[in-house]
Amino acid sequence: MQTLFINIKELLQIREAGIDMISGSEMAILPKINDAFLLIENNIITDFGPMKNCPKVSNTEIIDVSGQVILPTWVDSHTHIVYAGNRIQEFVDRINGLSYEEIANRGGGILNSAKKLNETSEDEIYEQSKLRLEEIMQQGTGAVEIKSGYGLTVEGELKMLRVIKRLKENYPIAIKATFLGAHAFPMEFKENHSAYIDLIINEMLPKIAAENLADYIDAFLETGYFSVEETIKIMKAGIQYGLEPKIHVNQFTAIDGIKACVENGALSVDHLEIVTDEDLEVLKNSKTIPVALPSCSYFISIPYTPARKIINTGLPLALATDYNPGTTPSGNMNFVVATACIKMKMTPEEAINAATINGAYAMGISETHGSITKGKKANIIITKPITSFYQLPYAFGTNLIDKVMIEGKFI
Numbered sequence: 001m002q003t004l005f006i007n008i009k010e011l012l013q014i015r016e017a018g019i020d021m022i023s024g025s026e027m028a029i030l031p032k033i034n035d036a037f038l039l040i041e042n043n044i045i046t047d048f049g050p051m052k053n054c055p056k057v058s059n060t061e062i063i064d065v066s067g068q069v070i071l072p073t074w075v076d077s078h079t080h081i082v083y084a085g086n087r088i089q090e091f092v093d094r095i096n097g098l099s100y101e102e103i104a105n106r107g108g109g110i111l112n113s114a115k116k117l118n119e120t121s122e123d124e125i126y127e128q129s130k131l132r133l134e135e136i137m138q139q140g141t142g143a144v145e146i147k148s149g150y151g152l153t154v155e156g157e158l159k160m161l162r163v164i165k166r167l168k169e170n171y172p173i174a175i176k177a178t179f180l181g182a183h184a185f186p187m188e189f190k191e192n193h194s195a196y197i198d199l200i201i202n203e204m205l206p207k208i209a210a211e212n213l214a215d216y217i218d219a220f221l222e223t224g225y226f227s228v229e230e231t232i233k234i235m236k237a238g239i240q241y242g243l244e245p246k247i248h249v250n251q252f253t254a255i256d257g258i259k260a261c262v263e264n265g266a267l268s269v270d271h272l273e274i275v276t277d278e279d280l281e282v283l284k285n286s287k288t289i290p291v292a293l294p295s296c297s298y299f300i301s302i303p304y305t306p307a308r309k310i311i312n313t314g315l316p317l318a319l320a321t322d323y324n325p326g327t328t329p330s331g332n333m334n335f336v337v338a339t340a341c342i343k344m345k346m347t348p349e350e351a352i353n354a355a356t357i358n359g360a361y362a363m364g365i366s367e368t369h370g371s372i373t374k375g376k377k378a379n380i381i382i383t384k385p386i387t388s389f390y391q392l393p394y395a396f397g398t399n400l401i402d403k404v405m406i407e408g409k410f411i
């Protein structure tokens with residue numbers, strides 16, 4: 001089955017094979033072809049170029065997209081979309097003056113979600129979570145990482161990861177699963193951290209590995225959550241089971257956590273709303289990519305990750321949603337890209353690079369996703385007729401997506 005798109009106004013993010021991420025000043029360049037064609041065979045991109053080189057084809061569905069822009073689907077490398085219920089009351093409490101920290105200290109926050117999750121059946125969690133997955137696919141996301149971390153018990157964590165596995169089996173979108181047992185200390189372990197860390201390492205990890213339920217390991221490395229030393233223990237244990245670290249770090253405070261993540265070969269360090277010059281220095285010449293989550297900053301009113309400083313230092317940057325019930329109840333990558341431009345002063349070219357090819361690097365799928373490249377998955381967003389791709393972040397809040405194709409099929 002072949003599909004040929006013709007008269008594409010702008011075909012964005014065209015790359016040769018073998019480019020896995022874009023750093024520093026290179027991020028300002030978004031390679032594109034004006035007036036282009038794109039050929040897809042089954043679920044793979046097989047050819048593209050200017051219309052003057054458009055091949056003569058037979059037995060092919062031809063779709064004329066005059067005035068419309070085509071780009072690779074978004075790659076959302078950081079989400080928590082498997083959860084039960086919501087935290088709407090905490091949202092109202094914050095409007096009335098309580099901080100995220102104060103709510104967490106009252107037993108709200110992550111522990112509130114963990115209570116709900118442990119009281120909800122696996123089938124019910126699946127039903128609630130699949131609606132969020134379907135929602136983000138409609139919004140142009142073609143690959144997503146999903147974390148556990150609202151179980152915080154052996155059974156709860158396994159339940160979450162089994163739901164992620166079912167989503168992987170039942171949907172065409174690429175999904176990576178991350179084990180985040182180290183998201184918060186349950187109440188009964190508040191005074192006995194080492195016992196909970198033992199539970200993670202000796203009970204949860206072996207069971208998760210035996211069922212092959214996770215691709216990555218995560219921890220919330222933060223003042224009041226997991227210390228640098230505790231996180232190092234967890235990273236090392238995950239690595240023993242073949243799980244590369246992807247770590248929540250520097251969301252509220254800078255405590256030298258990034259250095260520990262880099263030294264332990266983390267694939268990504270995520271949040272980085274607060275960063276020091278030393279943090280950025282250790283990221284240089286490492287394979288660890290920083291990931292910014294601007295919808296989280298927007299929703300809980302914390303600083304935005306200093307994207308300009310990170311990019312101007314020569315580092316790469318990826319953008320993701322952080323979709324979760326507490327700090328970011330939104331999985332809309334279009335909003336993330338617009339907010340990165342508006343609030344973090346990223347150019348549209350930088351933001352789209354960060355939300356596609358660099359997102360693919362941050363979830364370990366850059367060989368197959370993140371760019372319009374021959375041999376990569378046929379995952380594309382087709383916009384409505386627009387003046388140029390700059391309209392995407394400019395008209396923030398307007399849905400400019402006409403169709404989304406994942407693995408060669410319109411969803």
Ligand SMILES: N=CN[C@@H](CCC(=O)O)C(=O)O
Pocket residue numbers: 109110113220248251296322324325326327328
């Ligand atoms: N910061 C840690 N974890 C999530 C929020 C968790 C929650 O509040 O439920 C985040 O990335 O923002």
Ligand SMILES: [Zn+2]
Pocket residue numbers: 078079080248322324
């Ligand atoms: Zn998160």
